[in-house]
Amino acid sequence: MxxxxxxxxxxxxxxxxxxxxxxxxxxxxxxxxxxxxxxxxxxxxxxxxxxxxxxxxxxxxxxxxxxxxxxxxxxxxxxxxxxxxxxxxxxxxxxxxxxxxxxxxxxxxxxxxxxxxxxxxxxxxxxxxxxxxxxxxxxxxxxxxxxxxxxxxxxxxxxxxxxxxxxxxxxxxxxxxxxxxxxxxxxxxxxxxxxxxxxxxxxxxxxxxxxxxxxxxxxxxxxxxxxxxxxxxxxxxxxxxxxxxxxxxxxxxxxxxxxxxxxxxxxxxxxxxxxxxxxxxMPKQKTIDGKEIECSENGPTAIFIYKNLSEPHIGDLSFFKVLSGKIKVGDELTNENTGQVERINQIYEVEGSKRTAVNELTAGDIGATLKLKDTHINNTLHEKGKHIEITPIIFPNSTYSIAVEGTKKGEEEKLSMALHQLVEEDPTIRIEVSPELNQTIIHCHGELHLAIIKWKLEKQFKLSVEFRSPKIPYRETIQKSAEITYRHKKQSGGSGQFAEVAMKIEPWYEGMEEPKGYNIRGKEEINLAWGGKLIYYNCIVGGAIDTRFHPSIMKGIMEKMTKGPLTGSYVRDVRVILYDGKMHPVDSNDLAFKTAGMMAFKENFVKADPQLLEPFYHIKIQAPEELTGAIMSNIQTHRANVESMDAEGQFTLITAFLPFAEMQEFGSDLRSLTQGRARFTAKFDHYESVSFDMQKKLVSEFKKEEELV
The missing domain is CATH 3.40.50.300 (P-loop containing nucleotide triphosphate hydrolases)
Incomplete structure (x- = not known):
């Protein structure tokens, strides 16, 4: 050779x-x-x-x-x-x-x-x-x-x-x-x-x-x-x-x-x-810290992984470019991204499906090796003692989402492993296991991309799967203040349960003033994992509720915030003021105050003009100038809020805010309307209130689902 x-x-x-x-x-x-x-x-x-x-x-x-x-x-x-x-x-x-x-x-x-x-x-x-x-x-x-x-x-x-x-x-x-x-x-x-x-x-x-x-x-x-x-x-x-x-x-x-x-x-x-x-x-490759790497046969050995591939009867292959030095069979290289040391046992020149073993490849060349144990696309491997990490490939965000589930019991783990392998080979695929929606969601780049994913799951991994529209991650909040005194009392022989809380809730927004007329003893500001905040004030005076019960009250509130009263969605942007309550020397305990906190929050929430919110994405559409009018007409039917429209050479760039609920249909419409001549990118931006009619419809559907459970 x-x-x-x-x-x-x-x-x-x-x-x-x-x-x-x-x-x-x-x-x-x-x-x-x-x-x-x-x-x-x-x-x-x-x-x-x-x-x-x-x-x-x-x-x-x-x-x-x-x-x-x-x-x-x-x-x-x-x-x-x-x-x-x-x-x-x-x-x-x-x-x-x-x-x-x-x-x-x-x-x-x-x-x-x-x-x-x-x-x-x-x-x-x-x-x-x-x-x-x-x-x-x-x-x-x-x-x-x-x-x-x-x-x-x-x-x-x-x-x-x-x-x-x-x-x-x-x-x-x-x-x-x-x-x-x-x-x-x-x-x-x-x-x-x-x-x-x-x-x-x-x-x-x-x-x-x-x-x-x-x-x-x-x-x-x-x-x-x-x-x-x-x-x-x-x-x-x-x-x-x-x-x-x-x-x-x-x-x-x-x-x-x-x-x-x-x-x-x-x-x-x-x-x-x-x-x-x-x-x-060519211009020198740059590391993430701005240093340049000389493409030289005499430099330190460094390779960049640009592709992974799994093939039956062969195994997992890593494709790489030699950035510097020479890579030889038997080399031990450090993965800068993981810190793991990888031994190079095989090096191949590649001719499609044919791989020819060689002893070394020099700087500037491209080849493959059998998949390394802890190395992924975008990783840089280099000789020991060096610190080289090449600027990674920036892959585009997905624009298409679909929920997937296996149709046969007992194949959950097999499906999980197959999805993991798909991501290893194609980093533009993103898998989200959503406890909130109780769905596994595939994020990809369109119907054709999904068709290939489906083919691989069924033909390559021998899985039977179903795809369905992903649920919408709605949020719930309130539009006015409400307050209630809630008593939880339970007696069934022996020690009972007793807890009473007086609670006020109100909408929270950035920069609002501290509550007036209360003796604030403590304040917790919680950045919620699902977005937004919960602000909790302890305004109890005179020991009406012992401090040891406050974590239980908070636990009850948080539990209800993970399943809001309207549609079971997460609750956000609420301010809670706990200002009074009562205890019993024998029957008050953590469980009683957790229940009282949860129920007080729930009943208050329903009284406080609850509002359902839906996610909006910031989208950028690039389209030929002559198709702009048709796209603008169509996007309005998907409840989009157009932000701007600017000329970019032969193209028009349209930016808008689009509800996630409309994303799939809009993507299909755009491809059909422009015969594939336009494309768009999408990134989550914010939540907005849904219309009264839509909220009424969604709440009704949720109640029917709850009754069937």
Whole structure:
């Protein structure tokens, strides 16, 4: 197995909207490199990158894959990714360890929504990007329209390096304006002839060649001076300028390809080798404390875990990038995040489902090892004695929630373990076991994401599960003050129970004045675990209630606050004033005062104009400008409060506050209304009062449920 030094390793992530041809292009690249002797296809379910059962079943990529190949003295690690935003975690994770991106555009569809979303991620990471216009053999192919849309969406730094001849079903030739040559392909693709550019294309090719030179020179002062001096740049100078501009995320060169016919893939691979940056040339990785890590073979060993995967008959795999130094079989590395020491027993180069054992990998390379005992995605492992923790991947918040439960008794633990494994592999999934709602809730990124989760639970983990809408975590509070004297008395032979409390409750809000007319002996301010506060005043004088009973009264109040009188929801933002009471020398005890405190609070609460509150989320919707009106009309039907609407390039950013109860339906409406061209993020913000009619309906439903229990 050949060893590659840091200068001869390239890491390229393939991205693009679903159906743009990423997996098919990888097949052509592997075929060109001689790694495979026959190109697989999605329909035949035999591609190197898409090898999981569900991808074969659905004919789509749902997970990121690592495939390495060798090309003219270079090792190229190709990272295939899904095209759906539901699987943003897979896309972002692969981008995080890549040093260049190859973004595919469908020549018949132009810039699609998935492309726009992925472009934002690339901008965030300042990832060098090549654009490849694919499917030029499609009868509806329109290269010029696709390029114009790319410039409209991504800016004038999109620059043509190649353009097609004979696009459509007869597509067979590409004009390259970097090296000024025509590539003529056999009917079934493969190695092209290099021919002079036809006279009919000379004017166009010269114009685009000049535009390419001016764009390159415009981003490099040295080359600009050289261009002014000579009036020209040679091919090597242009490649050097492109190399530097790619690193700075300033130029986005466009190539042509038919992945299906294997036309253009070899030229892209040659450009990756000769022009695209290696890891050591990219901006240095930063630690969480702001220090920079040199990507050097001679530095301290450090690796970053970007993906976990569990496979039958193989076990758990951790995928990593070597940030510094060399990782060798037998190394013992410290996990900076957990403090655990992990022994590296195996190291693999990865070709889809095939893993080849190697003894070491060097800085800049990507590989895998059998899952480590206490290491997770986003962990940094390093040689002993160092303290290195790389800035973690920030995964997007979930926008879709669903409750899950097993349908067979005795499988609760098995379901719990399966959900844990799903989170280990996909950190964009969040599992919430809610005692409040008595539900296990999966938080994910949409209906398609959920479909994959369901498939895994049923097919991979052999579980029978049901999904249902999650209950809403309502809150209860009061709108006016009320007071009551409550006596708890119970006599049934022998010692009885006696406790009497006089209590006032009132709504609490930040900054309210201390209660007047009471002799305040003590005050407790409790930040409730579920949000809001309970303020408790002890205003007992003359020893009417012994101090030893106050914790029991408080316990009774808190117990009732965990199951409010309206809907059994948590109670918040109440001020309680205990100002009088009575004891019995024999029958008063902790249980009696706990009961009296609970019942006094409950009856007071019902008298104090109780109000039900529902959670509101702050959402940000990004949508094409032309769809703004339709979205604004729809969002109003979901009881949203629109906060702002601002232009962001080709998009409109709408921010609003949306009730959690409307979240699922709104997400489905948004996807349907915009055909997937809009997306939104959501984060819990606050609680608001529900309407009178809704409160009446919810209280009635709760009472019926209670009667059935």
């Amino acid at each position: 050949a060893n590659f030094d840091i200068k001869h390793i390239k890491n390229v992530v393939l991205v693009g909207h679903t159906g743009s041809g990423k997996t098919t292009l990888i097949e052509s690249m592997l075929f060109e490199a001689g790694l495979i002797n026959r190109r697989g296809s999605i329909l035949e379910k035999n591609t190197v990158a898409d090898y999981s059962d569900i991808e074969h079943e659905k004919g789509k990529s749902f997970f990121s894959k690592l495939v390495n190949t060798k090309w003219r003295g270079y090792k190229i690690n190709l990272l295939d990714t899904p095209g759906y935003d539901d699987f943003a975690g897979e896309i972002i994770g692969a981008m995080r360890v890549a040093d260049c991106g190859l973004m595919l555009l469908n020549a018949s569809m132009g810039v699609e929504v998935g492309t726009d979303i992925i472009w934002e991620y690339a901008n965030e990471y300042k990832l060098p990007i090549l654009l490849a216009v694919n499917q030029l053999d499609n009868e509806k192919s329109d290269f010029d329209k696709t390029i114009q849309e790319a410039k409209d969406h991504f800016g004038q730094s999109v620059v043509i390096v190649q353009y097609p001849l004979n696009q459509g079903p007869e597509f067979d030739a590409i004009v390259d304006v970097l090296n000024m040559v025509l590539y003529k392909y056999p009917k079934n693709g493969g190695k092209p002839e290099k021919l002079p550019i036809p006279q009919t294309e000379t004017e166009k090719a010269n114009r685009l060649h000049q535009e390419l030179i001016e764009t390159i020179a415009g981003n490099d002062e040295t080359l600009m001076e050289l261009y002014f001096e000579k009036g020209e740049l040679n091919e090597d100078e242009m490649k050097l300028g492109l190399h530097h501009s790619l690193i700075k995320h300033e130029i986005f060169p466009v190539f042509c390809v038919s992945a299906k016919k294997n036309m253009g893939s070899g030229r892209i691979m040659g450009f990756i080798d000769n022009v695209c940056p290696s890891a050591y040339e």
